[in-house]
Amino acid sequence: MKREDFPKDLQPLIIPEPSGRLVYRCLGCNLEAGIEELLYTCPSCGQVLLLHDEQFDRLKKVPQKTWHRLFDYRKMLRIPAMKGIYRFHEFIGPVIPLDAVVYLGEGHTPIVEANAALQQQAGFRFFFKNDGQNPSASFKDRGMASAMSYIQYLIQTGKVSEVLAVCASTGDTSAAAALYAAYLRPRVKSAVLLPHGKVTPQQLSQPLGSGAAVFEIPGVFDDCMKVVEALSEDYPVALLNSKNAWRILGQESYSYEIAQDFSYDVKDIVVVVPIGNAGNITAVMSGFIKFLQAGVIDHLPKIIGVQSHHANPVFRYYQEPDSQKRRFAPVTVQPSAAQAAMIGNPVSMPRVIHLEQLYSRLAGEPRVFFVEVTEQEIMDWELTANRNGHIACTHGGECLAGLVQAAKRGLVSARETAVIDSTAHALKFAGFQEMYFQGRFPEEYGITPDPQLLNAPVLIHPADLDKVPAPGLPLTGKDFDRFVASVSRDIAQKLGLH
Ligand SMILES: *Cc1c(COP(=O)(O)O)cnc(C)c1O
Numbered sequence: 001m002k003r004e005d006f007p008k009d010l011q012p013l014i015i016p017e018p019s020g021r022l023v024y025r026c027l028g029c030n031l032e033a034g035i036e037e038l039l040y041t042c043p044s045c046g047q048v049l050l051l052h053d054e055q056f057d058r059l060k061k062v063p064q065k066t067w068h069r070l071f072d073y074r075k076m077l078r079i080p081a082m083k084g085i086y087r088f089h090e091f092i093g094p095v096i097p098l099d100a101v102v103y104l105g106e107g108h109t110p111i112v113e114a115n116a117a118l119q120q121q122a123g124f125r126f127f128f129k130n131d132g133q134n135p136s137a138s139f140k141d142r143g144m145a146s147a148m149s150y151i152q153y154l155i156q157t158g159k160v161s162e163v164l165a166v167c168a169s170t171g172d173t174s175a176a177a178a179l180y181a182a183y184l185r186p187r188v189k190s191a192v193l194l195p196h197g198k199v200t201p202q203q204l205s206q207p208l209g210s211g212a213a214v215f216e217i218p219g220v221f222d223d224c225m226k227v228v229e230a231l232s233e234d235y236p237v238a239l240l241n242s243k244n245a246w247r248i249l250g251q252e253s254y255s256y257e258i259a260q261d262f263s264y265d266v267k268d269i270v271v272v273v274p275i276g277n278a279g280n281i282t283a284v285m286s287g288f289i290k291f292l293q294a295g296v297i298d299h300l301p302k303i304i305g306v307q308s309h310h311a312n313p314v315f316r317y318y319q320e321p322d323s324q325k326r327r328f329a330p331v332t333v334q335p336s337a338a339q340a341a342m343i344g345n346p347v348s349m350p351r352v353i354h355l356e357q358l359y360s361r362l363a364g365e366p367r368v369f370f371v372e373v374t375e376q377e378i379m380d381w382e383l384t385a386n387r388n389g390h391i392a393c394t395h396g397g398e399c400l401a402g403l404v405q406a407a408k409r410g411l412v413s414a415r416e417t418a419v420i421d422s423t424a425h426a427l428k429f430a431g432f433q434e435m436y437f438q439g440r441f442p443e444e445y446g447i448t449p450d451p452q453l454l455n456a457p458v459l460i461h462p463a464d465l466d467k468v469p470a471p472g473l474p475l476t477g478k479d480f481d482r483f484v485a486s487v488s489r490d491i492a493q494k495l496g497l498h
């Protein structure tokens with residue numbers, strides 16, 4: 001639809017012009033800094049930053065109904081820049097002009113209701129939101145589209161000419177960074193640091209295929225993170241980890257989409273997300289808070305953050321009920337099937353602490369909860385979900401296990417509806433399914449396969465067949481007829497067909 005085809009009152013708003021005034025704001029000392037340069041931490045106190053729109057109040061003047069209609073009508077625009085996370089331009093990056101927006105198909109991921117059998121087994125009404133259906137097959141594309149659009153904006157306005165984007169990754173950040181950087185070549189190049197042997201073969205293939213410089217480092221993610229932090233302090237590189245506040249901003253789109261998916265009525269919605277470096281849960285809280293403050297929604301949904309007992313520093317922190325007595329302590333991680341969340345010292349912890357307080361204060365009651373699940377539960381629920389028509393990754397399984405756990409602890413009730421974040425595509429983590437099916441999980445995981453969930457291919461080679469086809473060596477005539485007849489007979493027998 002073209003601008004003139006939209007309702008008259010929406011025509012001036014439907015295609016947004018740059019607006020607002022974004023600044024970095026420090027969560028430690030409240031210092032504000034302009035966005036002319038890329039900052040990751042406060043120049044004064046070293047704390048992490050969030051982006052803040054100093055003119056946010058202008059958004060409160062737009063009537064609620066106008067927002068709802070505006071976002072819904074924008075679905076009909078054919079402008080690439082408006083097809084992804086920037087449908088929510090006023091909230092995602094209002095200063096970014098549309099011609100700086102990089103769109104590779106991210107956002108607006110499907111929300112799929114679980115079938116009756118799975119809902120019954122989980123004891124809850126829920127949907128999966130399939131963020132594995134983003135271009136690099138994880139939710140990281142949301143934040144990367146935002147960070148890279150900002151970089152493209154800096155290039156277009158002559159503030160920088162060339163950018164070397166670097167990140168540390170448990171696999172998916174590097175896939176996303178390398179993909180978006182490849183699209184912006186030659187002005188943008190990327191280098192990624194991965195913990196050696198701690199990303200899946202699929203995740204490793206992604207930055208390699210996109211042409212990034214790929215470095216494998218001994219240790220775990222937390223070690224890689226320290227190295228890129230040192231690099232970004234000493235050299236002119238752009239850090240693309242979620243320490244970069246532009247990443248958080250883009251990932252807020254996840255909340256806006258959920259609001260839109262439920263027609264902006266999220267009072268009885270429970271949003272379940274896995275926690276690793278805690279960028280995702282930061283963005284989810286921040287997004288809903290902004291929609292509430294602007295009057296787009298009237299209530300904040302409940303949020304459940306889930307961690308594996310093998311990487312649970314955030315869960316541990318919130319175990320202490322008295323907020324005054326809580327003390328954060330990093331943990332040493334153990335191997336986890338939710339490998340992209342295997343982080344012991346989350347960079348966004350100060351953001352979580354800050355936003356959890358604000359969130360529950362605005363809601364008037366505790367509204368963010370944290371649960372932990374076992375490795376066994378993660379795998380069993382992932383495989384169970386996928387046997388019921390989903391494409392959940394291990395973190396999707398972790399979230400579903402977390403919902404079941406939250407129900408056991410009385411944190412959620414049957415009148416609520418959950419949205420489970422499957423943060424990546426099942427295929428990225430197929431190796432864990434394979435280890436489960438083949439009984440090859442190393443002991444440290446503590447996973448014993450449930451025989452009911454096992455599956456394996458069956459080789460059909462009937463004993464009475466002397467000739468079988470091979471690549472380049474087809475069978476013909478009677479030999480081929482015999483092959484087809486005898487193989488189909490065997491399959492029918494195995495399937496119990498008569
Ligand atoms: C990065 C990632 C996570 C963890 O998200 P954080 O923002 O680091 O908390 C979970 N699942 C997948 C698939 C990821 O790639």
Ligand SMILES: [Zn+2]
Pocket residue numbers: 026027028029030031042043044045046047
């Ligand atoms: Zn500061």
